Amino acid sequence: MPEELQGYLNFHHVTHSPDLARALLEAGINGMAKVRTPGGERRPVILIRSSPWKAGTEQTPWHDVFDMDNGHVRYLGDHKVTTTVAPGKTNVSAALLDAFTGHQGHTPEERAAAIPLLLFRAVSRSGKVKGHVEFCGLGIIERAERRVQWGGSDHTTFTNYVYDIALVDLTDEDDKVSWGWIDSCRDKAVPDAETLELAPRAWREWVEHGNSALPRIRRRVARAKVTKVPEQPPKPGTAEAKELELIYKYFDGRSATSRPSCLPSRPVCCA
Structure with missing residues (x-):
C-alpha cells in the first residue's frame, strides 16, 4: 500500500491495521465494529466526514459548522426527508448517540471506555471536490439535541439530531493522533485503562477530570x-x-x- 497518492498522504496507509478491517470514510458517520473485551463491548473509534460542497443540496440539506480556531464543530446527523425510521434509530446515528452517552460519563472508568471521534472534512484539490479529506481533530460530544429542518424539492420538514463537538488540543502531538492508540482500542485483550497509554494528553486529562476540563483542553488557535x-x-x-x-x-x-x-x-x- 503506497504511503502517498498524487503527492498526498494515503488515508488507508495512515490508518492501516495489520490483519484488521480497513478504516472507512465512505459515509458521514463511520462507526468501526465493536470488539468484545473483558470489560464489555468497546467501539474503537467513530470517523466523521463532512462534505461542505454538498451542503444545501437535496441530498444533504444541512450545513455543518467547523470552527477550527475555537475548537468547535456543529455536526448534523444523517436523517433526511426520505428516512423512514425514527430520528437516531439509523445504525450510524445510533452509534453517535452511543458515543454521546459515553462522553457524558460521570467517572474516569466510564470515560476511559468512551469512543474517540476523529473528524474529517472534504477539501478540493486540483479543482476536484471528491477524493481528498482534511483531518480536523479529535472530538468529544458536548451536547446532542433534536432539530426540525426542511429539505427536498417540496421543502418538507423533518427531525434530525445536531451534535456540538469540542475539538481537543493536540499541540503536544503536533496536531496528530497516533493510530497506534486506535489499534490498542481494537485489541480485545487490552483493557480500557491501558488503551489510554497511547492517547493524546488532552484526552487523558478529559478522562481524568471530565467535561470540567474542556475549557483547558479545547483547541485554541492564537491569531496575531x-x-x-x-x-x-x-x-x-x-x-x-x-x-x-x-x-x-x-x-x-x-x-x-x-x-x-x-x-x-x-x-x-x-x-
Missing part, C-alpha cells in the same frame, strides 16, 4: 492581529491625523538623538 503599514496612519482630517502632524512639526530640524525612542520616524497609529 497585525495591521499593515499602509493601514496604520490615521485618516486625513481626523483629530488623530492633526495630532500626528503636530508631532512631526515639533521634531522637524532637530537631531535624531533628541527624538523620543518610543516614536519611529515614520507614521504610526497613535490610537
Whole structure:
C-alpha cells in the first residue's frame, strides 16, 4: 500500500491495521465494529466526514459548522426527508448517540471506555471536490439535541439530531493522533485503562477530570492581529491625523538623538 497518492498522504496507509478491517470514510458517520473485551463491548473509534460542497443540496440539506480556531464543530446527523425510521434509530446515528452517552460519563472508568471521534472534512484539490479529506481533530460530544429542518424539492420538514463537538488540543502531538492508540482500542485483550497509554494528553486529562476540563483542553488557535503599514496612519482630517502632524512639526530640524525612542520616524497609529 503506497504511503502517498498524487503527492498526498494515503488515508488507508495512515490508518492501516495489520490483519484488521480497513478504516472507512465512505459515509458521514463511520462507526468501526465493536470488539468484545473483558470489560464489555468497546467501539474503537467513530470517523466523521463532512462534505461542505454538498451542503444545501437535496441530498444533504444541512450545513455543518467547523470552527477550527475555537475548537468547535456543529455536526448534523444523517436523517433526511426520505428516512423512514425514527430520528437516531439509523445504525450510524445510533452509534453517535452511543458515543454521546459515553462522553457524558460521570467517572474516569466510564470515560476511559468512551469512543474517540476523529473528524474529517472534504477539501478540493486540483479543482476536484471528491477524493481528498482534511483531518480536523479529535472530538468529544458536548451536547446532542433534536432539530426540525426542511429539505427536498417540496421543502418538507423533518427531525434530525445536531451534535456540538469540542475539538481537543493536540499541540503536544503536533496536531496528530497516533493510530497506534486506535489499534490498542481494537485489541480485545487490552483493557480500557491501558488503551489510554497511547492517547493524546488532552484526552487523558478529559478522562481524568471530565467535561470540567474542556475549557483547558479545547483547541485554541492564537491569531496575531497585525495591521499593515499602509493601514496604520490615521485618516486625513481626523483629530488623530492633526495630532500626528503636530508631532512631526515639533521634531522637524532637530537631531535624531533628541527624538523620543518610543516614536519611529515614520507614521504610526497613535490610537
